Amino acid sequence: MFDLAIIGAGPAGMAAALTAADHGLRVVVIDEQGRAGGQIFRRPPETFTGSEFRPTAGYEWATALIRRFEADTRVVGRFGWSAIGILHEDAEPDTLCVAVNHPTRGTGMITARRLLIATGAYDLPVAFPGWTLPGVMAAGGVQTLVKAQKVAPAGEVVLAGAHPLLLLVADLLVGNGVPVREVAFAQSIPAPAEMLRALNAVPGHLRMLAETGTVLTRLLRRGVRVSPRTVVTAAHGTEHVSRVTLTRVDRRWQAKGAPRDVAASHLVVGYGFVASTELARQAGCELTFDSPRGGWVVAHDERLRTSVPGVSVAGEPAGVAGADASRAEGALAALALAADLGRPVPAAAFTEAERAVARAARFSTVVQRVFEPDREALGRLATQETTICRCEMVSRGNVDDFLASAPFVTDVNAVKLSCRTGMGPCQGRYCENTVAGVLAAARDQPIGLGGRFSAHLPVKPVPVGDLGALDTPLPEPGATPRDIN
Secondary structure, eight states, X not given: OEEEEEEOOSHHHHHHHHHHHHTTOOEEEEESSSSSSTTTTOOOOTTOSSOOOOOOXXXXXXXXXXXXXXXXXXXXXXXXXXXXXXXEOTTOTTOEEEEEEETTTEEEEEEEEEEEEOOOEEEOOOOOTTTTSTTEEEXXXXXXHHHHHOOOOOSOEEEEESSTHHHHHHHHHHHTTOOEEEEEESXXXXXXXXXXXXXXTSTTOHHHHHHHHHHHHHHHHTTOEEESSEEEEEEEESSSEEEEEEEEXXXXXXXXXXXXXXXXXEEEEEOOEEEOOHHHHHHTOOEEEEGGGTEEEEOOOTTOBOSSTTEEEOSGGGOOOOHHHHHHHHHHHHHHHHHHTTOOOOHHHHHHHHHHHHHHHHHHHHHHHHTOOOHHHHHTSOOTTOEEETXXXXXXXXXXXXXXXXTTOOOHHHHHHHHOTTOSTTTTTTTHHHHHHHHHHHHTOOGGGGOOOOOXXXXXXXXXXXXXXXXXXXXXXXSOSOOOO
């Protein structure tokens, strides 16, 4: 049995693993990807040649963190394994069981005295007419394809959304020879000088904002149209996207002008991120709704402990705040877990970790405030015919009709049970935000008041035949602790 099981090998998971190992804990890290780094530092497969990892400005520390993590033989790695559920061992109260699944090696169980959930975040899905057409892609997904798989979209591209990642993805595409027609932002675009002045108030992140301003300037010089106060309202095509409709909006993202069409073979959408909290929900952790920080996030105390004994959280599930905050939270959570398990942790170590979390929070709060998605406005984009639940093929009209016939329903889980939204393989990752927006509009209530979808084991699709081995302990590595596969 391990002292600590960490789910996720992004900045939070790697920092936590190294800190915990430094304090004498036996640690296992579980990640469904083949290599450490998480989504933000996703790297090409080791078999690729000529693909050296180059972090973006402001994240120069990432290379050293990844190298330290991969070289540390004290940490056991379970890469390629998906955590599909968390169970409690009734016979041993101080034991947590993580159910894991591998595409070729089946299902097993990893036991540990403590658990850290560092599962990251994913692109915020937004439903609008045509959003299910081939060629409509999420900004994070496009970035991963280009950087990690060396695959770029073919043909002209339009990007639309409300997050600065759009600029980085547009620059990445242009640098790879992809023609970018337009970048549409729902907000106003601050000038580079304004961005620099804003970042000057947040020490330690000047290079990051300066790089963003440089990217914007470079795109404009290359002839890319950047349109503020503009939202994508539809994608058109038969078997693939052929054009997109863009509409000018006011400060509340309400349409204020005639829509216009732009020819494109791909539409890249980026309205921000959703905290990945499915495992925390399934484990019974308390959550709170915080729109700027990623929607539903895991509640925790000042040292990242959740409401479930023995379970802590770090990184984006605790609130989407970026890689700096994730790294700092991972280290702080690991110190607290080590202390809880009786390891000596100097007070100075806690003080330093807490200061790092506070520094990162100052910057992330600025970003969250400026680029918060208007969830109510996004919820209005879907028409009656728009599919809002892709797995179960449920339209906006289906949900509206149900809500009209059942005026007593005020909870998204009631909509789920009656309309099957969220019952498919994605378990609501694609539709929860839209369903919550539709419900809030119908009942004239805040989005968070409608609750959230519940999560059940397995939190990700698993072959039925694999479930029979859920109670099988996963063999621990022997002479070589670094069991990458």
